[in-house]
Amino acid sequence: MNKKSEIIVRELEKFFPxxxxxxxxxxxxxxxxxxxxxxxxxxxxxNEVTSVMFQKYNKPEDFANMPIEQLENLIHSxxxxxxxxxxxxxxxxDILERFNGEVPSKFExxxxxxxxxxxxxxxxxxxxxxxxxxxVDTHVLRVSNRLGLVKTQNPELCExxxxxxxxKKFWSQLHKxxxxxxxxKCKAQKxxxxxxxxLDFCLEKKEKYRKGARx
Ligand code: SF4
Numbered sequence: 124m125n126k127k128s129e130i131i132v133r134e135l136e137k138f139f140p141x142x143x144x145x146x147x148x149x150x151x152x153x154x155x156x157x158x159x160x161x162x163x164x165x166x167x168x169x170n171e172v173t174s175v176m177f178q179k180y181n182k183p184e185d186f187a188n189m190p191i192e193q194l195e196n197l198i199h200s201x202x203x204x205x206x207x208x209x210x211x212x213x214x215x216x217d218i219l220e221r222f223n224g225e226v227p228s229k230f231e232x233x234x235x236x237x238x239x240x241x242x243x244x245x246x247x248x249x250x251x252x253x254x255x256x257x258x259v260d261t262h263v264l265r266v267s268n269r270l271g272l273v274k275t276q277n278p279e280l281c282e283x284x285x286x287x288x289x290x291k292k293f294w295s296q297l298h299k300x301x302x303x304x305x306x307x308k309c310k311a312q313k314x315x316x317x318x319x320x321x322l323d324f325c326l327e328k329k330e331k332y333r334k335g336a337r338x
Pocket of ligand 1: 269270308309310314315316319320321322325326327328
């Protein structure tokens with residue numbers, strides 16, 4: 124790692140020493156469903172929906188044969204409910220038919236589930252199975268570009284670049300910390316740049332806040 128990468132790892136750890144997902148789940152299958160629902164939706168809203176839904180339905184067999192309209196009603200407030208309902212239903216069938224009712228713990232197997240893309244598979248790997256991955260969501264993508272780690276709006280290219288920059292042992296925690304940093308400090312609109320430890324190399328704020336330009 125170069126000096127900048129070391130600073131990023133160290134300072135993000137200071138901000139969020141015990142970073143963890145803000146989605147609520149208790150099993151790998153609940154993790155998968157919550158992550159599917161979280162696309163283009165806040166964790167708070169997903170938790171509101173799943174806190175009720177998981178009390179009654181939280182296994183692949185519950186969703187595999189559920190009428191699609193019923194599932195759509197349950198998850199309606201998460202947005203994109205038709206596509207998300209289809210993804211949950213198809214993934215549930217796949218898990219029952221090909222994985223004996225258990226969410227697979229290998230990244231390659233997760234990717235074969237209907238409606239599960241690279242980001243979802245990576246998040247499930249981290250959260251459900253303690254794997255090493257650095258999934259790129261909107262926050263990780265924004266922060267990575269602002270910090271000059273990448274220069275792309277393509278999440279998969281960003282992920283590949285971050286994997287090269289940071290040793291594997293840092294990936295999962297870095298993902299969680301970058302998500303929280305992007306959500307609460309380096310926000311899309313009005314980032315809180317005062318006293319940010321990355322002012323010296325942040326591309327977003329380099330003119331306004333860089334040392335020497337503050338006076
Ligand atoms: S200086 Fe501002 S824009 Fe740059 S990383 Fe810090 S909070 Fe984000």
